[in-house]
Structures are given as C-alpha cells and as structure tokens.
Amino acid sequence: MSAIISVNNLQKSYGDAAALRGISFEVEVSELTAIIGPSGCGKSTLLRCLNGLELFDSGRVRIGEITLDRNDGFKQRDLNLQLRRLREEVGMVFQSFNLFPHLTVLENTALAPVVVKKLDRKLAEKKAVELLAKVGLSDRLDYYPSQLSGGQQQRAAIARALAMEPKVMLYDEPTSALDPSLVGEVLGIMRRLDDEGMTQVVVTHEMNFARDVADKVLVLAEGELIERDSPDVIFSSPRDERTRAFLQRYL
Amino acid sequence: MVKRKIGEFFRRGRPVCLPQLSIPEDRGRHTGLPLRCAVVFILALFSLTLSAGAQDLRWGGDAEGGAPYLLPNPRNPREIVGFEIDLMNAIGRQLNRRSVFVQNQWDGLVPGLQRGNYDLAVNGIEITEDRKQQVNFSIPYYACGEQLSVRIAENSINSLADLKGKVVGTLKASLAQRILERAGGMEIRSYENQNNAYDDLALGRLQAVLMDWPIAVYYSQPNPKLKFTGPSIERMEYGIAVRKEDTALLEQVNEALLALIKSGELWAIYKQWRIWNNETDKLFDQLVSESKPGQVYQQFTQNITKQPTWRERLKLYLPPLLLVGAPMTLLISVLAMAVAIAFGLMVALIYLYAPQPLAWLARAYVELFRGTPLLIQLFLIFYGLPNLGIFFGLPNLGIKLSPVAAAVIGLGLNYAAYEAENYRAGIQAIPRGQMEAALSLGMTRAQSLRRVIVPQAMRLVIPPVTNDFIALFKDSSIVSVITMVELTKVYGQLASTYYDYIGAGILAAAIYFLMGLPFVRLARWAEKRLATDQRVVVTAKRRWFGVGAKPAEG
Numbered sequence: 127m128s129a130i131i132s133v134n135n136l137q138k139s140y141g142d143a144a145a146l147r148g149i150s151f152e153v154e155v156s157e158l159t160a161i162i163g164p165s166g167c168g169k170s171t172l173l174r175c176l177n178g179l180e181l182f183d184s185g186r187v188r189i190g191e192i193t194l195d196r197n198d199g200f201k202q203r204d205l206n207l208q209l210r211r212l213r214e215e216v217g218m219v220f221q222s223f224n225l226f227p228h229l230t231v232l233e234n235t236a237l238a239p240v241v242v243k244k245l246d247r248k249l250a251e252k253k254a255v256e257l258l259a260k261v262g263l264s265d266r267l268d269y270y271p272s273q274l275s276g277g278q279q280q281r282a283a284i285a286r287a288l289a290m291e292p293k294v295m296l297y298d299e300p301t302s303a304l305d306p307s308l309v310g311e312v313l314g315i316m317r318r319l320d321d322e323g324m325t326q327v328v329v330t331h332e333m334n335f336a337r338d339v340a341d342k343v344l345v346l347a348e349g350e351l352i353e354r355d356s357p358d359v360i361f362s363s364p365r366d367e368r369t370r371a372f373l374q375r376y377l
Numbered sequence: 378m379v380k381r382k383i384g385e386f387f388r389r390g391r392p393v394c395l396p397q398l399s400i401p402e403d404r405g406r407h408t409g410l411p412l413r414c415a416v417v418f419i420l421a422l423f424s425l426t427l428s429a430g431a432q433d434l435r436w437g438g439d440a441e442g443g444a445p446y447l448l449p450n451p452r453n454p455r456e457i458v459g460f461e462i463d464l465m466n467a468i469g470r471q472l473n474r475r476s477v478f479v480q481n482q483w484d485g486l487v488p489g490l491q492r493g494n495y496d497l498a499v500n501g502i503e504i505t506e507d508r509k510q511q512v513n514f515s516i517p518y519y520a521c522g523e524q525l526s527v528r529i530a531e532n533s534i535n536s537l538a539d540l541k542g543k544v545v546g547t548l549k550a551s552l553a554q555r556i557l558e559r560a561g562g563m564e565i566r567s568y569e570n571q572n573n574a575y576d577d578l579a580l581g582r583l584q585a586v587l588m589d590w591p592i593a594v595y596y597s598q599p600n601p602k603l604k605f606t607g608p609s610i611e612r613m614e615y616g617i618a619v620r621k622e623d624t625a626l627l628e629q630v631n632e633a634l635l636a637l638i639k640s641g642e643l644w645a646i647y648k649q650w651r652i653w654n655n656e657t658d659k660l661f662d663q664l665v666s667e668s669k670p671g672q673v674y675q676q677f678t679q680n681i682t683k684q685p686t687w688r689e690r691l692k693l694y695l696p697p698l699l700l701v702g703a704p705m706t707l708l709i710s711v712l713a714m715a716v717a718i719a720f721g722l723m724v725a726l727i728y729l730y731a732p733q734p735l736a737w738l739a740r741a742y743v744e745l746f747r748g749t750p751l752l753i754q755l756f757l758i759f760y761g762l763p764n765l766g767i768f769f770g771l772p773n774l775g776i777k778l779s780p781v782a783a784a785v786i787g788l789g790l791n792y793a794a795y796e797a798e799n800y801r802a803g804i805q806a807i808p809r810g811q812m813e814a815a816l817s818l819g820m821t822r823a824q825s826l827r828r829v830i831v832p833q834a835m836r837l838v839i840p841p842v843t844n845d846f847i848a849l850f851k852d853s854s855i856v857s858v859i860t861m862v863e864l865t866k867v868y869g870q871l872a873s874t875y876y877d878y879i880g881a882g883i884l885a886a887a888i889y890f891l892m893g894l895p896f897v898r899l900a901r902w903a904e905k906r907l908a909t910d911q912r913v914v915v916t917a918k919r920r921w922f923g924v925g926a927k928p929a930e931g
Contacts, residue, residue: 177817179813179816179817210819213816213817213818214819217817218817218818220810220813220814222810224810224811224813224814225814226811226815226833227833228832228833228836228907237818237828238818238819241820241824241828242818242819242820242824283814286818287817287818290818290819
C-alpha cells in the first residue's frame, strides 16, 4: 500500500484564532476517508488546504507527486504554479455546488478540460456526455443549473470535477445543502466511485454513510486530529471522550 | 460671421457689469443713508436687469466674438472693447444717449432684440434678405469681403477655384461658409472659434481658411506661419439691426451714422482699429452722395415674421438632420461605446486584480475622468494634444487626431471610467464560490475571469451599461465643439438659419429619442435572454405548450 495523500504537521490560523493545530495523516490509494467533527472544528479548512483554496501557515501537503511545503517558503510565482499543478490532480465538490450558472450542464463539464488541458472541444464534450451519463444526467445535458434540483446540481458538479481526471476527489459537505430526499442520489455516486477505486476525502455529517462506506474516519475537534481509525472502531468504541460526545448527538 | 459660443457656458441677455450703475444725484443728502443706499442699489439692480433708463441706448452683441468687433480688454477683462464699442459710443453721443452694451450670444442676437433685451443689435451682423424679414437694418456702417489664408509655403491656392479637393475651414453659419458651400468640391470644416480654425491651418489639418477680412487681419495676419492669398472674395455690409416697429429709432441711428461718416469720425475709428479698407471707402462715398440716407432700408417695414409650417419644417429640416446629423451621431456613439466597454473592462480588472501600483493607476484613471468635464477633455484631446510639444518645449512632440478619432477617443475614455465602475460592481457581485470552483478545476486566475466571472458580470451589468449608452448617445452632441457636424450641430445650424429654435429642436430631440429606442429594446432582449435566473420562468412558460423542460424532479 502506498499513501497518495500525505499531510504533515499542518498549521493554520486566522489572526490569533488557530484553525488547524498541527495535523498529520495519510490516505492510501482507493481509500474513502470521512472527516467528521463538530461545527467549527476545522474540517472544511483542512479540506480546502488540500487543494490550496486556503493557504496553510506551516507544514507540508503531498498529493501524488506534487508537494506544497510551506516550511520551504515559496516565492509567490512558484506557489501559483504549484497550486495549479496540485489542483489538476485534485477534484473538489462544494457544499453549494458552485456550478457556473451561465453555462449548460454539458458546458460546465467540458469547460475545464478545454481551457486547462487544451482538449479538443468535440472530444471534451464526448467525454462529458459519458461522465454525465454515469451520474445519471443524460437527459439534462442542455439544462442550465438553475433548472435542476439540488441533487442533480451536485451530481453535475461531481461530473465536472471528474472531467479533469483527478487522482483524488475532495467533498466539502456535499449533501448539507440538499433536501433529505435528495441526499441518497449523491451518496450513491460517491459509493460507486469508491467501488471503482477512486481515492476520496469527504467532510460530512452523514454518519451512516461514514460508517457504511468509509475505509477510514478522521475525527477533528478544535483544530486537532483526535482520532483516526476504521469506522468500526470509531463508531463502536471511540477512545476519545470528545468523539463519544460528538457521536452521541448524531446516533 | 463672428463666432457663436457654446450655449451652456454663457447665459443669454445678461448685461455685462460695466461700471454704469445709475446713481441718483441727490444721494446722501438725507438722513437714513444706509437705507436709502440699499433702496437705490436695489432699484439700480432692478433697472439693470429688467429695463434700462429711457436715456440709455441699449445694444446687444457677443463679446466672445473676438477682435476687432467686441472683446474683453486683454488688460482688464471686465471691460469690453472693440471698434463696435467705439462706434456705438459715438452714435450715443450723437443721440445724446448713453451707450450700454448687453452681452448676448451671437446666435441669439436677433431673438434677443425681438424679446426686448436691448434695442439694437450690433455685432458684425451682415445685411441679408433672410434677416431683413426679421428686423430692419440701418444703413451699412462697414463693408468688407472674405479673405483666404493659407500656410506660408502654400503657393497653389490663390482663389476659390483652387480650393477644389482641399480641406477648408471657416466659421459656422457665416457668409464665408455659404460661399464655400456654393463653390463646392471641397471638404468644409466649420468652427465655433476663429483661433481654432487658424490653429488647425497652421497644424496642417486644414489647407485654407476663409473668413471675414477683419477677423483675418486680427487672427491670421499676426501668425508667422500663415499668409493671405488672393483678392478679397465677395462683399458684405454690416448693419445695425432694429426691431421692425422701432422706425423712429431706425431713423435716428441712420442720421447719426451719416453724421459720423461725414465728420470722418467713423473713418478715424476704423483707422485706429486698422480695419479701414477699399470696400468701406466706396460704401461711405456712396452713402454720402445719396441725399436721403437710409431711404432704401425703410421699405422692409411691413414684412411680418413668418414661422414655417410643420410640413415645411419636415421638408426643410429632415434631410439634413437624418442624412448628415443622425448617421454621424450614431457612428460616434457606437464606436465610443465600444471603446468605453473594452477599455472600462480592462480598467476594472486591473483595479480588482493587478498588483498595487497598477491598481492604484486604474483607480486614479476612474476618478480623474469621472471628475473632470467631458468638454475640457475633448478640448485637451483635440486642440491640446497637437500642441503638446509647445507646452513642454519639445517642438516635434504632438499628436494630431482627426475630429472623428478625437470624438470617439474622448467620449470613449470618459465613459470607460463609468463602465469600469459598472464592471467592478458586477464582478464583485459574483459569489466567491464561482472563482473557487474555477480555480479548483485547475484554471488560472485569468482563465477563471475570462470564462466564468466576466461572462456572468457582463450579464449582470446590462441595465446600467444600457443606461450609460443612452447617456453617451446624447452626450455625443458635445463633440460639435471639435468641428464634428452631428445631430445637434445640424440642429443649431437649422435653428439659426430659420430662427426656429422650437420647431427644429422638437424634430432633433425626436430623432435622438427614436434612435435611442432600438438600443433600449435590444438591451431588454439581451437581458432577458441572458439572465441565468430567469431561464426557469421561460422554460415553465414553454412547458404550457408541451415543449421544453420538465420541472426538476424531487
């Protein structure tokens, strides 16, 4: 087994408030890692640090062959280049979908491959059609985001991220903005990607999903990684008092 | 002849405050002096603004016209001097009345006379059949021809016939302009101001300038780069305009004029101003030899002013308005807006995303162009840039723009400042998540802006941008000051030719309005079509007819 994600002593603070206090962990290829924890514990910040939407103050993140090492002290231009290379390896799905409202579902999905990878438009669209079929949106290709339900939008967002052929998919509370009845269709897609061997990191409040599907569960509290184990261990016999208190409210 | 000024700058019919307040003799003889002084002062003000004392000989002219007619004294700008001031002072002495000058825009001298702002209009007003229908004229007090000026090295132009295919400047709505139009075959540029015309001649924008001889003597002859060429062209006579009903005053003025001619006093005035010439010499000989001066000029008394009917107006005004004015206005507006949109977007992006010194420059640009008058910007671009070298002491520096280019660039740069603010607002209104999503897909910041942020911002700002386009469309009228003949300029020409400010004004305004409408509709359509939020509504409507999308499934 080889670690595809390796996070080393990650620290980040907003002014005086520390958001992440030295977090280290690794993710193996094909694993689905769920990050759970109470609100404000730094889950989203951690995830956003993994693709450089937030810059951490010190520490090191390696995804595949790309390393962001703040201990080196990057120059700004090198940093931007490094961030772009990192983001090409990593797909990101947001809580609020963030689809581009002026483009159709098909255009949303085909845009980045054309712009970033300079893929031929025809080819990019052909691939987009396949991906959208995979997430069950074959009949919505020419729809605009505002014409879709939340679940459909999130599925389109997943297809859009997959179009860049990432090695890793990150999800920032992908179902939190959804009607409970629409949560299943999104989780279903993630389950299928897991079956296909995609490495995924999910910040979530869906404890059942974490328990049933995740290979590893990370528990964060107050910017610290307090527990990292298989779901069986976390959900049946958590070691940390804070984990127990948190899970009690959910289960 | 004498140039007309840009209307907004000079209020009409405002008496110039020459030190001529009439103060009663008995002032200060009684107690309560302050109160009396106040009353006297108020009465004096009153008489100054409403009606002059019976003794005053009030006459209208435009001191912006320049030498040698009427001009602010260079050494004391509050005092108006000119050969016509001397002339009217002399007539006043003849009539035992005090001559009082009333400032009035040249274009409006005859309307001002008819409204009773003053009793005579004197400012190089040429005696023409057209004008004789509106007012009576005294016997001529001066005669001259039109003078051609060219650059010193120019030897091929000696007469009107040599002007074929050349670019020739003159003053707007002058006899010279009519002469040039009659001759035809050349490009005529008409100016508000003689200085600008001769400057452009010296700069090479023009190949010749034709103007009244006295103006040429004062504005062309002193310029070492220019020279007179050919004999004086045609001949005109200046007369003092009097209201039709004021026949007694007309008689008095004629007698006074004749007396001044006979005594040689008028000759002395013209000599002093260096404008004595053969034409006036002949005119005076003829006037003196006629026993009954002014007889000929009293026969026009009966012609009542007749305004054109609407049918005549449409026939007279529409062709020049629609064929000359409207296309130029449209061309300038559309090109200027294109400049404004492209440049404004650039400025907004620099302001929002460029590093500090550049962002600061963008901000300064917006504030500078928003905070200074468009008119001054146009003057600087059109008349200022060619003289850049002179200003900085580097004779070879200088940018000469054609009137159209200057108009488009001037309007475009000015409106770019406003568009930049529109775009800034639009871009800032796009949720942060859009940029994050684009970045997380591996796009650069520039790619994200081009593909994701700016297209959305553009749609968002359609209403304010449309607003600005309509405003620019109307603001384009201001470019007439840099010799562009567009809709408003054509209107001004028509109005002053036919003394029909209302009729021609209504038509010109209607054309502006109708030309603006399609753009408003286009913007509405685009807004509806492109608005991402409204697609749901559009689709729902389409669904009634069995086409289009099904509602989103739950």
